[in-house]
Amino acid sequence: MSILVDKNTRLVVQGITGHEGLFHTTQMVAYGTQVVAGVRPGKGGEKVLDGKIPIFDSAKMAVSVTGANTSVIFVPARSAADAMFEAADAGIKLMVCITEGVPVQDMMRVRDYIDKKGVRLVGPNCPGLLTPGQAKVGIIPGDIAIPGNVGAVSRSGTLTYEVLYALKLVGMGASTCVGIGGDPVNGTNFIDCLALFEADPQTEKVVMIGEIGGTDEEKAAEYIAKNMHKPVVSFIAGQTAPPGKRMGHAGAIIEGGSGTAADKIKALQAAGVRVASHPEEIPVLLK
Amino acid sequence: MKLHEYQSKRIFSQYGIPIPKGEVAATPQEAEAIAEKLGSRVVIKSQVLVGGRGKAGGIKLANDPQEAEKIASQILGMQIKGLPVRKVLVDEAADIRSEIYLGITNDRAAHKPVMMSSSAGGVEIEEVARQTPEKIIKVHIDPFLGLREYQARDIAVGIGLLAEHWLTFGKIAQGLWKAYESNDATLAEINPLVVTGDDQLLAVDGKMLIDDNSLFRHPDLAEMRDLDEEAKSETEAREHDLSFIKLDGNIGCMVNGAGLAMATMDILKLFGGAPANFLDIGGGASAEKVAVALRLILTDPNVKAVLFNIFGGITRCDEVAHGILAALAEVKPKVPMVVRLVGTNAEEGRKLLADAKMITADTLAEASQKAVAAAKGGQK
Numbered sequence: 077m078s079i080l081v082d083k084n085t086r087l088v089v090q091g092i093t094g095h096e097g098l099f100h101t102t103q104m105v106a107y108g109t110q111v112v113a114g115v116r117p118g119k120g121g122e123k124v125l126d127g128k129i130p131i132f133d134s135a136k137m138a139v140s141v142t143g144a145n146t147s148v149i150f151v152p153a154r155s156a157a158d159a160m161f162e163a164a165d166a167g168i169k170l171m172v173c174i175t176e177g178v179p180v181q182d183m184m185r186v187r188d189y190i191d192k193k194g195v196r197l198v199g200p201n202c203p204g205l206l207t208p209g210q211a212k213v214g215i216i217p218g219d220i221a222i223p224g225n226v227g228a229v230s231r232s233g234t235l236t237y238e239v240l241y242a243l244k245l246v247g248m249g250a251s252t253c254v255g256i257g258g259d260p261v262n263g264t265n266f267i268d269c270l271a272l273f274e275a276d277p278q279t280e281k282v283v284m285i286g287e288i289g290g291t292d293e294e295k296a297a298e299y300i301a302k303n304m305h306k307p308v309v310s311f312i313a314g315q316t317a318p319p320g321k322r323m324g325h326a327g328a329i330i331e332g333g334s335g336t337a338a339d340k341i342k343a344l345q346a347a348g349v350r351v352a353s354h355p356e357e358i359p360v361l362l363k
Numbered sequence: 364m365k366l367h368e369y370q371s372k373r374i375f376s377q378y379g380i381p382i383p384k385g386e387v388a389a390t391p392q393e394a395e396a397i398a399e400k401l402g403s404r405v406v407i408k409s410q411v412l413v414g415g416r417g418k419a420g421g422i423k424l425a426n427d428p429q430e431a432e433k434i435a436s437q438i439l440g441m442q443i444k445g446l447p448v449r450k451v452l453v454d455e456a457a458d459i460r461s462e463i464y465l466g467i468t469n470d471r472a473a474h475k476p477v478m479m480s481s482s483a484g485g486v487e488i489e490e491v492a493r494q495t496p497e498k499i500i501k502v503h504i505d506p507f508l509g510l511r512e513y514q515a516r517d518i519a520v521g522i523g524l525l526a527e528h529w530l531t532f533g534k535i536a537q538g539l540w541k542a543y544e545s546n547d548a549t550l551a552e553i554n555p556l557v558v559t560g561d562d563q564l565l566a567v568d569g570k571m572l573i574d575d576n577s578l579f580r581h582p583d584l585a586e587m588r589d590l591d592e593e594a595k596s597e598t599e600a601r602e603h604d605l606s607f608i609k610l611d612g613n614i615g616c617m618v619n620g621a622g623l624a625m626a627t628m629d630i631l632k633l634f635g636g637a638p639a640n641f642l643d644i645g646g647g648a649s650a651e652k653v654a655v656a657l658r659l660i661l662t663d664p665n666v667k668a669v670l671f672n673i674f675g676g677i678t679r680c681d682e683v684a685h686g687i688l689a690a691l692a693e694v695k696p697k698v699p700m701v702v703r704l705v706g707t708n709a710e711e712g713r714k715l716l717a718d719a720k721m722i723t724a725d726t727l728a729e730a731s732q733k734a735v736a737a738a739k740g741g742q743k
Contacts, residue, residue, distance in 0.1 A: 154579055179547055179577035180469055184506040187474045203676075215646075217676045217707060232622020233646070234674045238727065241674075241705065258621060261474045287622055290471045313625035316610075316632045317641070324606040324621025324643040326576060327471070332489040337629075354630045356728050 077278040078207040078252040079227065079269070080170060080198070081146065085211045088113040088144035088168070090151055090159045092124060092131060096174075097150035100215050101125065104148075107218040109211040113138035135159075135166035148204060148213050149173040156200060157182035164195045172213050173200035173263075180326065183261040190263065197263025201326065203233040203255035206240075216240075216253060224249020226362060227273035229266060230285035231258050231292075231325070235313060238355050239283060246359045251279040258325025260289070266296035274304055281307050281362055284349070286340055288314030289328045293340040301347035309361045310344050311352045312337045364573045365412045369452045370587050371569035374546060375553070378538035382566050385454030394435030397453040398428040404456040407434045409441070409448040412592045414487065419443045424456055449591055457567050462555035463522060464488055465536065467504070467543045469550075476504040476543065478514070478536065482522045484555035498522075510540040531564050546584060547577030596640075596659050603655045605644060612637025614738045615660035615669040615698075617653070619644050619678045627672045630727060636735035639666045646677040653686025654693065661696050668699045668738035672730060675706030684712035691719060699737035703730035 087104070091097040092114025102125060105111050111129055120133030132138040135147065147163045149156060149171060156175040163171045178200045190197055198205060204214010209223040215233075221240040228250050230236040236255055243250065254269050256262055266284060273279045282304075286293040293312065300308050315337040317323050319330040330336050341351050350361045366374070372382045384401055387410065388394040398405045409421030416422050421443050425431035431453060441448050462484030470477040481498045483491045491498055500521035502514045515536035519529045535556065543551040550572040557565050578585040590598050600607030606621065610628075614636050618624035621643045628638040640663070644656050660669055673683050684704070701722040704712040713723065722737060724730035 153576065177576045179580075180549060180574050181476075181506065181544065181547055181577070184469070184474055184476065188506050215677055220676075220706065230622070232620060234618075234620025234676060235622035235626050237674050237676055237706065238623060238626070260469060260471045285622070287625060292472075295472070311626070313622050313629060315629045316638060317625055317628070318608070318610065321608050321641075322575075323608065323625050323641055326574075328621060328625070332492075353633055354728060354731075355626055356726055 077276050078210060079272040079276050079279070080252060080254065081205045081207050081211045081213045083110070083210045085146050085213065086110050086112045086142065086144045087213060088115060088135065088138045088142070088147045090115045090135060090147055090149045090163065092116055092129070092150070093119055094150055098124060100150065101129065103218065104212050107212045109213060112142040112144050135162045135168065139166045139168060145169055146213060147171045149175060151175060153177035153179070157186050160186045160197065161189060164190050164193050168195065170196045170198070172198045172202070172204045174202060174204055174214055176201040178259065180259070180261050183259065187261055187263065198254060199257040199262060201259045202257030203236065205252060205254050206250070207252045208250050214255065216255065220244060221253060222249035225251055225278060225280040226283055227251045227276065227279035227281070228253040228283045228285070229269035229273070230255055231287050231327070232285060232313065235285055235355060239285060239311070239358050242356050242359050248359055248362065251276060258287070258327050260327035266292050267299045270296060270299060270304060270308070274306055279306065281309070283358055283362070284308055284310045286310065286312045287325070287328050288317050288323065288330055288337050289325070289335040291335065294343040297343040297347040297349065300349060308349045309352065309358055310349050311355055311358060312340045312344070364575055364578070364584070364588055366571040366573065366587055367410045367412065367589065368408065368569055369410055371571040372566060374542055374571060375538065375566055375569050378542040380535050380538040380542070380553070380566050381564060382569070383454040383457055385452055388435060388451050388453055389449065391432045391436035391439065394451055394453050395428045395432035398425060398431035401453070401455050405431050406454050406456045407431060407438055408452040408454065409438050409443060410450040410452055411443050411446045411448055412589065413444045413446060416443055421448065446592060454567070457557055457565055458560035459557045460560050461558045463524070463558070464491065464554045465539060465556045466550065466552035466554065467539055467548070470503065473503055475506060478502045478504060478510065478518065478540070480518045480522050484557070488554070504540065509544065510537060528558065528564060535564060535566070546571070547574045547581060548572060549574050596662060600659055603652060605642065605652065605656055605659070607659060608641040609663065610638050610640050612639045613665045613667040614734050615639045615663065615666040616672070617642050617644060617656055617660060617669065618672045619646065619648060619674060623672065623674060627670065627727070627731070630731045631670070631735060634732050634735045636731070636738055639663055648678055648683060648686070650682055650686035650689055653683050654690035657687065657690035658694055661694055666698060668701065668734050669696070670730060670734035671700065671702040672727060673704050675704065675709055679708045680704040680706060680712030681708040681715060684715040688715065688719060699740070701730055701734040701737060703727065
């Protein structure tokens with residue numbers, strides 16, 4: 077078992093012919109992910125990867141012909157919201173938006189729309205998902221993690237790689253790793269993933285990697301205290317970040333005194349979560 | 364991106380929000396001329412992108428044009444929280460009877476815009492939230508429906524506004540929503556919105572923050588960015604699509620990924636050091652970009668050591684190594700450098716750097732400790 081993606085995932089890549097889209101499609105296929113279709117308006121009928129993957133003009137056509145159930149989005153920020161609306165209308169139930177730089181008002185409209193439709197979104201501005209040994213949907217390097225019983229959820233990309241890699245070095249593996257992204261308004265949040273990990277029989281322990289900005293970590297802490305039986309270990313980035321400055325991620329900002337690392341760490345510790353002082357300490361705390 | 368008060372108010376005015384008559388001056392003489400033209404008591408307001416201008420003495424009343432000239436010359440020479448005042452707004456002074464707060468921002472947790480209002484205007488909303496949270500009326504706005512008339516009326520009632528002002532208040536609230544939505548603002552705030560002695564509503568101060576991610580569809584707003592108000596290094600970084608923030612420490616940091624960059628800063632602190640900057644070179648960074656980034660770090664005279672922490676995923680370590688070599692050849696740094704390369708093509712990267720006299724490390728903890736030690740050594 078695992079969460080959200082596995083060997084049965086049938087993936088459509090929106091924006092498959094772009095530089096990033098094509099590169100990562102190659103990587104995902106090499107990992108063993110079932111990539112069944114691509115979307116690029118105007119290139120319907122063509123194929124990529126030596127004729128293996130058909131391209132369609134629309135997500136709707138891709139879904140009806142190939143039975144795709146999951147989509148990964150690599151289209152540029154200015155069209156990303158439209159790609160998400162399109163995937164939702166095409167009947168996709170899980171979409172993963174890798175694109176960075178989607179305007180936040182676009183995301184508020186997307187979030188409102190997909191919530192009403194019952195569609196799950198991971199991202200945007202995220203590295204996607206990796207279920208080691210089964211499927212990778214997004215851009216997480218496949219070779220940094222091995223299959224195992226640790227569920228990982230994170231707002232960051234490379235920081236997550238760092239943690240997965242540190243786990244691998246001591247022989248610990250992951251059930252699924254979910255990068256939920258660094259934007260202020262996104263689809264899936266910490267609590268969604270914690271609930272899925274709590275219910276997943278393969279997952280025995282959970283790593284949650286947060287950062288400054290917003291109050292999602294505090295809410296997750298409340299949820300953990302009330303609902304989680306599996307142990308949770310955490311790391312919060314940005315303890316040295318100055319207030320009022322956006323630290324790379326659109327959502328990583330301390331505003332009006334709220335969203336500090338200190339508040340998040342305090343809330344998590346109060347909920348019984350062990351918080352690592354640096355990323356390489358996580359494997360030690362998980363043992 | 365922050366807009367100045369005068370820019371924000373001009374935008375508000377385009378959406379039917381009444382603002383005081385006034386103009387911007389860069390010299391005391393211009394301020395005098397504007398006051399002369401307005402022919403009334405004026406308020407001289409420093410235009411800098413920080414809060415607390417009033418407390419710092421950056422907002423003052425002038426009774427006549429001569430006084431306006433004198434006060435403008437004082438304010439134009441000052442620094443407010445380290446920022447020199449280059450422009451003042453000269454506005455007709457309002458006859459203030461009461462002050463209201465009205466603003467729209469993004470409620471991240473609710474993933475919807477929220478309009479907030481309070482009868483305690485003229486005070487920062489965070490302050491009101493701390494002291495008297497019951498005075499703040501909040502209404503979430505459906506991103507597809509927009510602000511409805513009844514919602515604006517509910518707010519007017521909630522803050523205890525007299526019925527005779529509801530209609531005007533509703534128009535102002537609607538204008539503020541439109542200004543927020545049409546310009547992809549993350550904050551649009553009137554503070555205070557005043558009720559004048561002759562029973563008019565007037566937006567005497569305004570503030571807007573624009574979503575940087577939306578600037579591709581707002582070229583007019585992008586042009587309003589005031590480059591004088593940010594560190595030169597941050598401007599240069601943005602031009603090269605690098606995410607850079609200057610800090611007070613002495614260890615320069617070059618990292619790929621925002622979360623990892625923050626974690627790297629934190630771990631330096633943990634081991635007794637202090638980061639000189641936040642820098643995310645992004646995914647798939649090219650050699651050229653790395654060179655620009657290193658130059659940026661080294662322009663800071665405080666920097667006593669540099670730490671490179673690269674976790675190769677999309678970013679290839681050999682490509683970064685080429686960038687480091689190119690930059691070293693060009694800037695010839697005199698400070699020690701610690702490098703840690705892990706992930707995609709790390710081995711190739713390390714080989715490339717073998718002759719570059721850099722300190723190497725395998726783990727993040729080791730790299731950080733070596734950087735802290737190197738920075739201390741460099742201070743002798």
